[in-house]
Amino acid sequence: MDIQFKEVGYAYYGFKKLYHAISNINLSIDEYGEFVAIIGQTGSGKSTLVQHMNALLKPTSGQVNILGTIIPSKKKQKINHLRQKVGLVFQFPEYQLFDINILKDVEFGPSNFKDTKAFANQYAKEALSIVGIDESLYEESPFRISGGQMRRVAIAGILAMKPHILVLDEPTRGLDPQGKDDIMDMFYNIHKSENKSIVMITHDMDIVAKYAKRIIVLNEGKIVFDGSKEALFAHKDFNTFHLDYPSPMKLLNHLHETLGYPKKMVFSNEELLTYLKEVNK
Ligand SMILES: Nc1ncnc2c1ncn2[C@@H]1O[C@H](COP(=O)(O)OP(=O)(O)OP(=O)(O)O)[C@@H](O)[C@H]1O
Ligand SMILES: [Mg+2]
DSSP states (O other): OEEEEEEEEEEEEOSSSEEEEEEEEEEEEESBSOEEEEEOSTTSSHHHHHTTTTTSSOOSEEEEEETTEEESOSSOOOOHHHHHHEEEEOSSGGGGOOSSSHHHHHHHTGGGSHHHHTTHHHHHHHHHHHTTOOGGGTTSOTTSSOHHHHHHHHHHHHHTTOOSEEEEESTTTTOOHHHHHHHHHHHHHHHHHHOBEEEEEOSOHHHHHHHOSEEEEEETTEEEEEEOHHHHHTOTTGGGGTOOOOHHHHHHHHHHHHHOOOOOOOOSHHHHHHHHHHHTO
16 A cells, blocks of 8 residues: 555645645655655745645645545545554654653553554553663653653654654754764664655755655655655756755765766765775775
C-alpha cells in the first residue's frame, strides 16, 4: 500500500480571497522502505503538503489515497486510524506536550487507538527508550527538561503509536549540531531496522545529501523535481530551485576550482574523505 496524491490542490481562506498553497500535486509514497526529503523555499507549501498525508488537511481539489482510504470522501468516514498509521511530527512538536509527567504524555497517543490501547504503557516505554529518555525521567514534568529532551519526548509520543510511516516536519530545526546528528541517527535506525518509510521536511542540505534516497522539491506550491539526489544535483535547472549544495560538495567544488581536483558527487564528509584519500594516493 501507499500514500497517493492525484491532482491535489489546497487553498487557505485568506482575507477576502483564497490562497492556493499547493496545486496539481501528483505523487506516491510506498508504505515501506522509502526515505524522502521534501525541500523548497520557505512558503513553498511543504507543511501544507505533508499535512495531507494523515488527513489533517483535506484537499480542496483532487484526491489523496492514504493506505486505501480516500480523502475527501462523499460519505462520512472514520479517519482516526490514519493518524495512528501515519505518524506526523509537527514543526516544534515540543509545544504540544501537555501531561503531568513524561510517561503519561507519551502514553496518551497509543491509548487513543484501538489496536495500541492495551499496550500503551509498554509502547510508551519502548518509544522513550528509542529516543534515549532514561527511566529515571518518567515521572518528571515534560516542562522541566531541556529543549532537546522535550523534542525527544514529543517524538516518542508519535513513535509509541507504532506508525507505519513517519512524517517529520523539520525535526532538527533549532537543535545544536550534536542534537541534530543524534536525532538523525535515531530516525535512520528506525528506517533501517523496521523498514518504515520516512518523509522528512528539511532546509538542511547536508541532511538531505546524507540520508535521503529520494528528494521532492517544491516551488510555489508545485512539485518541480521528484527523484534521486544524483539527478537533483546534476539537474540543468538546479539554479532555479532556490537550493544550496551540501557542504561536502561545496568543498569539493572549491578544490576543483582552486586546485583542479576532478569533480565527483560526494554526499557526506566520510565520502569526501574517502575520495580525497583516493586522489591523493
Ligand atoms: N493557516 C493558514 N492560513 C492562510 N495561509 C496559510 C496558512 N498556513 C500556510 N499558509 C500559506 O500557505 C503557503 C505555504 O505555507 P507552508 O506552511 O505550507 O509553507 P512551508 O513550505 O512549510 O514553509 P516553511 O519552510 O516556512 O515552513 C504560505 O504562503 C503560507 O503563507
Ligand atoms: Mg513548514
